[in-house]
Amino acid sequence: MSKTTVAVIDYGMGNLHSAAKALEKVAPGAQVMVTADAGTILSADRVVFPGVGAIRDCMGEILRLGLDEVVREAAQSKPLLGICVGMQSLMTRSEENGGVDCLNLFAGQVKFFGDDLRDASGEKLKVPHMGWNQVQQTRSHPLWNGIADNARFYFVHSYYITLDDNNLMTGRCEYGVPFTAALGRENVFAVQFHPEKSQNAGLKLLQNFMEWDGQA
Amino acid sequence: MGLAKRIIPCLDVDNGRVVKGVKFLDIRDAGDPVEIARRYDEQGADEITFLDITASHEGRDTMVHTVEKMASQVFIPLTVGGGIRKLEDIRTMLNAGADKVSINTAAVFNPEFVGEAAAKFGSQCIVVAIDAKKVSAAGEPGRWEIFTHGGRKPTGLDAVEWAIKMVGLGAGEILLTSMDRDGTKNGFDLDVTRAISEAVAVPVIASGGVGNLQHLADGVTLGKADAVLAASIFHFGEYTVQQAKQFMAAQGIEMRLD
Numbered sequence: 001m002s003k004t005t006v007a008v009i010d011y012g013m014g015n016l017h018s019a020a021k022a023l024e025k026v027a028p029g030a031q032v033m034v035t036a037d038a039g040t041i042l043s044a045d046r047v048v049f050p051g052v053g054a055i056r057d058c059m060g061e062i063l064r065l066g067l068d069e070v071v072r073e074a075a076q077s078k079p080l081l082g083i084c085v086g087m088q089s090l091m092t093r094s095e096e097n098g099g100v101d102c103l104n105l106f107a108g109q110v111k112f113f114g115d116d117l118r119d120a121s122g123e124k125l126k127v128p129h130m131g132w133n134q135v136q137q138t139r140s141h142p143l144w145n146g147i148a149d150n151a152r153f154y155f156v157h158s159y160y161i162t163l164d165d166n167n168l169m170t171g172r173c174e175y176g177v178p179f180t181a182a183l184g185r186e187n188v189f190a191v192q193f194h195p196e197k198s199q200n201a202g203l204k205l206l207q208n209f210m211e212w213d214g215q216a
Numbered sequence: 217m218g219l220a221k222r223i224i225p226c227l228d229v230d231n232g233r234v235v236k237g238v239k240f241l242d243i244r245d246a247g248d249p250v251e252i253a254r255r256y257d258e259q260g261a262d263e264i265t266f267l268d269i270t271a272s273h274e275g276r277d278t279m280v281h282t283v284e285k286m287a288s289q290v291f292i293p294l295t296v297g298g299g300i301r302k303l304e305d306i307r308t309m310l311n312a313g314a315d316k317v318s319i320n321t322a323a324v325f326n327p328e329f330v331g332e333a334a335a336k337f338g339s340q341c342i343v344v345a346i347d348a349k350k351v352s353a354a355g356e357p358g359r360w361e362i363f364t365h366g367g368r369k370p371t372g373l374d375a376v377e378w379a380i381k382m383v384g385l386g387a388g389e390i391l392l393t394s395m396d397r398d399g400t401k402n403g404f405d406l407d408v409t410r411a412i413s414e415a416v417a418v419p420v421i422a423s424g425g426v427g428n429l430q431h432l433a434d435g436v437t438l439g440k441a442d443a444v445l446a447a448s449i450f451h452f453g454e455y456t457v458q459q460a461k462q463f464m465a466a467q468g469i470e471m472r473l474d
Contacts, residue, residue, distance in 0.1 A: 131443070
């Protein structure tokens with residue numbers, strides 16, 4: 001049997017080294033390819049769609065490189081994992097940068113945490129939401145296998161996702177407001193946090209992804 | 217339930233080796249930054265910071281390799297500081313596997329660099345390091361100034377105003393070191409920590425002066441810091457990171473303990 005392959009989509013936004021290294025760590029037998037090549041991505045067994053930085057720049061590069069169609073096609077045919085801004089790109093629209101249309105694979109919005117975010121006791125919260133927060137698993141899913149409910153993952157973001165259909169939510173987090181930390185539909189799973197930076201819980205999620213048959 | 221406060225061990229690295237001494241009983245080579253970072257990761261460190269104090273050009277290439285090695289073995293966020301002066305320096309470190317870079321002196325001499333860096337790479341990876349020293353007399357309202365060259369050169373810049381300016385330019389986080397306290401083991405300068413943390417919207421990391429676990433807790437509860445950075449109390453095996461987290465959690469501070 002040939003090696004299982006995973007493509008990490010490289011559209012020039014941020015540090016893909018970490019994601020690739022984490023995948024190599026959890027799936028030593030797999031071939032990890034960091035690439036922007038449509039053919040390579042579409043022939044891979046599974047696809048990781050990462051992203052950091054501003055959404056306008058991210059969407060700009062995705063469109064410029066023609067990766068929007070590639071992501072759409074991958075999302076129909078094989079296990080796909082969106083991470084951080086990669087996840088946000090899957091939504092309908094983000095209010096970052098004055099409003100940016102996204103890929104609309106999932107109906108929902110990307111919203112700003114706000115300049116006056118407060119916790120339940122009225123204490124002012126810092127933005128970006130940076131650090132380790134708890135993720136409540138709102139639905140069982142193969143990617144949560146072996147990960148404790150309310151385990152902590154590493155987040156860095158100033159914008160958060162609201163889904164039109166909360167049934168697609170797989171994980172929930174709270175930072176001043178409740179928000180969608182993870183979502184899933186059929187062969188697509190996406191997370192707002194960085195599994196590649198979330199130590200054991202994050203590595204377990206990536207390992208689950210590498211073993212996932214795309215059935216939810 | 218909520219966002220945890222972070223503990224960040226910091227390693228001073230010179231030519232690929234940890235300096236200032238690090239002592240773990242069960243590590244043969246206590247000078248290897250990757251080995252030490254792995255140990256801190258196992259103890260529950262929330263992030264790691266490498267401060268590159270290498271003077272030579274060749275040494276800087278060594279740092280890149282160290283970061284690459286670290287990033288393939290330790291899966292928590294890594295910040296690299298020291299000698300970050302050009303956009304190219306940032307790109308090199310991010311490509312090697314760093315998640316954030318810390319800009320210090322370059323920001324003082326060229327504040328626009330922070331803006332350019334944030335626009336290019338995103339605020340989430342731009343930490344501005346501030347070395348502050350108290351300049352107000354006893355009894356006066358607190359005033360702190362930015363110092364460079366290890367606390368020897370005053371700049372005339374007010375530390376709180378400077379922090380606000382840096383965040384306005386795009387800094388995603390502030391690493392605040394009290395030059396009065398650094399190396400003293402007398403605890404953080406809680407006044408300047410609180411003043412800056414309350415003045416800016418982004419997270420503030422307190423640094424300089426940690427001598428015991430209560431100092432770490434005070435940095436969060438009294439100094440309002442979002443994260444605490446320490447070197448020697450962990451390096452010399454006085455406390456493990458896990459002990460520090462348990463201690464802080466027992467005082468009601470939200471920590472990542474799993």
